[in-house]
Amino acid sequence: TGNAGTSEEAEISAKIGGDIYQLKGEIGDSVKQGQVLARIDDTRYSLAREKAGLGVTSAQISLEQQKTDLARFKALYEQHAISSKEYEAALNSYKMTEISLRSAQADLRSADVNLRDTAVVSPIAGLISARKVNAGESVNPGTPLFTIVDLSRVSITTGIAEADVNQLMPGMSVQVTFDSLGAQVFEGTITHISPVQDQAKLYPVKILVDNPQGLIKAGMFANGAIALSEGVEGLAVPKEAVLHDQGKDYVFIVSGEKAVRKEVTVGLGDDRLFQVKTGLNAGDAVIIVGHEKLKDGAFVKVAK
Structure with a gap:
């Protein structure tokens, strides 16, 4: 619940x-x-942006003038017509004007952000x-x-007892009903299982439920049903064989002398096995040891 x-x-x-x-x-x-x-009233921000733009234009004109002056001073200095002190003064003036331009450009960017906001x-x-x-x-x-708030999917966090938590895994289905919505059943999916107990000595489990019609409102009381122990016919693999990546479950099987990654859909589970709904065929040789760092297509040798 x-x-x-x-x-x-x-x-x-x-x-x-x-x-x-x-x-x-x-x-x-x-x-x-x-x-x-x-x-928000943008009058002062529009004016500030216009002023900042004029500041950039002015600094660009000044820099072009300083560039021309510096070239002239450099030629005079190379002809020994002016002192090194006079040339250095012209060079420093050019550098200060460069800094002024960068400052004006920063002011313009700031004004643009304020106007956008x-x-x-x-x-x-x-x-x-x-x-x-x-x-x-x-x-x-x-x-x-x-x-x-985004209610296209709703989140439900519930607590699972120690005896049951290891039978769950992300991706498992949950049948969810809501007291205020009668007998209508919604399909949920387990997305997160906390490895740490809460104060009630339960393990928090997060379930996401699709809500395309918007019938579920935040705060509604939910009841979830997860089948943990009923017998199910079909394929099953050891729990340690199932790996997870970006919200998807997968296993490695042996094909020839290579490891092949196969995405699977898991169902019910117990303390040893997971039901596999899709992704495997009867007789597939599933790798259960040393597969954590395997890559699709890697060569493998089966130990007998």
């Missing part, structure tokens, strides 16, 4: 200060990643669960504005 939670949540805060002059989202609205939710956008797709400002309000950097 457990309560449904969001699979992803984003707290959106103002990155710059100013007055909110446009709001484009209400609680419960569906939003896309990158969608504009609000706009007048548009408040959602970093994820989901639903607006909270709106914390109104149009016309003044905000500062860090002021909370919106909370966005």
Whole structure:
């Protein structure tokens, strides 16, 4: 059992200060990643960007003039018409103007960022669960504005007893029902199993449940059923044969003199074996020792 939670949540805060002059989202609205939710008055930021652009132009003109002057001073110095001190002064002036240009360019980039941040956008797709400002309000950097939650999949964390935890593994299916949704059954998948007990002496297990119709709301009480010990006909492999990579399960089998990686779908398990639903055929020789560092296609020798 457990309560449904969001699979992803984003707290959106103002990155710059100013007055909110446009709001484009209400609680419960569906939003896309990158969608504009609000706009902050950009008048002063537009002016700051224009000023920064003029600063870059001015610094570029100054640098071109300094470059011309430096070439002239260098020619005079090589002709011994001026002292080394005068030439070094011209060189230092050129270098200082280069620094001024880089500083002006940095100011322009900063102004561009500030102007861009007048548009408040959602970093994820989901639903607006909270709106914390109104149009016309003044905000500062860090002021909370919106909370966005992704409920296209819901997360359920439950506790599994010590006697049962080793019979579970990521990727196993869970039949989930919700008290408020009657007898409707949702398909869940175990994604994480904690190796450490919580205060209740249970091992936290995270289950993700698809919620395409949005029927499951955050906080709903869930009941999950995981079959651990019923007899199942079909293929089975030792638990140690199954490896995991980027959310997928796989084993190595021997084909000729080579190790071949085979992705599998596992089902029920006990303390020794996992049911294999797909990916293997009866009679496949599964490698169970020394396979952790094997690569697909590696030559192997079967010990007899």
